[in-house]
Amino acid sequence: MTNLKVLISGASVAGPALAYWLHRHGFQATIVERAPALRDGGYAVDFRGEAHLTVLRRMGILADLERVRTGTGSMSYVNSAGKPQAELPADMFAGDIEILRGDLARILYDATRQHTEYVFGDSVTSLAEDAHGVTVSFEHGAPRRFDLVIGADGLHSTTRRLARQPPRARPHRARLPHRGQARRAAQRPPQRRSQGRLLLRRAATGCGPP
Template sequence: MSTTALRSLRVLVSGAGVAGPALALRLAEHGAQVTVVEVAPRLRSSGFAVDFRGPTHMAVLERLGVLAELRARQTHGGAMTCVGEDDREIFTLPAAFAGGDLEVFRRDLSRVLFDRGADRVEYLFGDTVTGLHDTGSEVRVQFRAAGTRTFDLVVGADGMHSAVRRLAFGPEQDFVHRLGYHIAGWELPNTFGAPAGASRYFTVPGRTASISADPHDPSRATALAVFRTGDADGGGDVDWHDQDAQKKLVAHVFAGLPWHVPALLDALPDAPDLYFDAIARVSAPSWTRGRIALLGDAAWGVTLGGMGVGTGLVGAHVLAGELAAARGEHRTALAAYEQRMRAYAGRWQKGANPGRFLAPATGWGLALRNRLFATRLVQRSMVAGTKRLATDAALPTYP
């Protein structure tokens, strides 16, 4: 239901991934004048599936008004099977672990959130923030293409490489801590016979390759590569904007491996859109400064952290709710937002390093992982643990 609690509030949100459009939608429902700026020329059409689990995630999707539409688009994520080079099963993690209670493609989630707010939110694609000046009474924002404009509040929901965080809080290296792994993903034809929704992972020490068939189009598949980085492979020095260099690095690191790896690498040069990044953790002592706030991965992200998207939506719900409850008084609202989200996001963010699970560094570590995750007790514990971490019994029911 729309309100006028924020009718005079001008808000800039940087980032049109997931948390940004969700926040923009909620703020617009409260009457705010919201602008979203996105460096990409359009909504991104690639990306992995993302999942939601537990009553907190589902309640936020319901309150955003997108739960029914996402159920219609869900991927029905299947089990995650780890195999040897002969493609024989070593262990399989159940769909409840791999896909949670609801799994959708990130691109579909982004599109649904965008469509619901597009008639009330101004979107600036192909642009980015290049300067911020908080005067105390407003924030003067310099855009690369749109000139200078003023806002009452600026929110950086622009991911782990956040421009807002860099401009307002400090350089990226002060906040983003690499965890010793890189990840790459690309789409390709499904010539492997993988059934829709299924995913298979092949691992040697320090390297994992996987194939996941598209549940909506069985003729397509997604390849995933996770690998340890260090001085030898130069992974830490690759420009995350240079896709040619990234593709060459992935091909070099995985050259000579068996299983389906040669076919995955054959498709890599022609892949139109490569996802590539370091697996890293964001640690920011503060998520708010004056009239500027951080949200989602820009504040608490862990690459491939398992619940990052769900936590970002919870954060959008809380930030919009606190602003509406305070009728736009930013000091009260931002302090309450950070206090609540610190407790929630910190439960799963601290210590998470998915690279260690996906590509253990040593043969001994790989054997131990395979032995542990083949047991039903460990599998049940993992499913229950992730749902417990995602649940916040005290999630406010904002007006």
């Protein structure tokens, strides 16, 4: 499944990182970002362990990250007189590589801009899905067609909200049990917790009792 057109909403870290791997597997990625340009600032991002470092090597950006790493040192706790009371080592905070979020976003952008279309200063306003793809309307640009739309635009994602409208709330009806039903329920022996967890697990997976 290649040559599919994918729209990603959000050009921070997740969006460009996803665009990189989509391109590696034959997809055509477009990233739309509400901001007029890449956003600077933000908290530091830590990469820890061989799993993280292996991914960075495969993306070809490990050396770029090492050049702009923060180099956070140890942290000391002092009393009111300024005398050190305790010290925490740097590897508790910085991991193997620590980099500012803005620097990471710039590196990912540079690694993807040759094969990824970036649209700054615009945002998704509506999604209309059919059997062949999704028609996307934008705040400023003309509507476009994509095979897939992905929301990478933060905690309060507009894209995910548009794609997954909340279901209608069902009206609540108070219902009292029949006297005989209440008596039978009171006489029923309690079940063990493990049975309750098992029933919940079956319900979540759509499997009935054996």
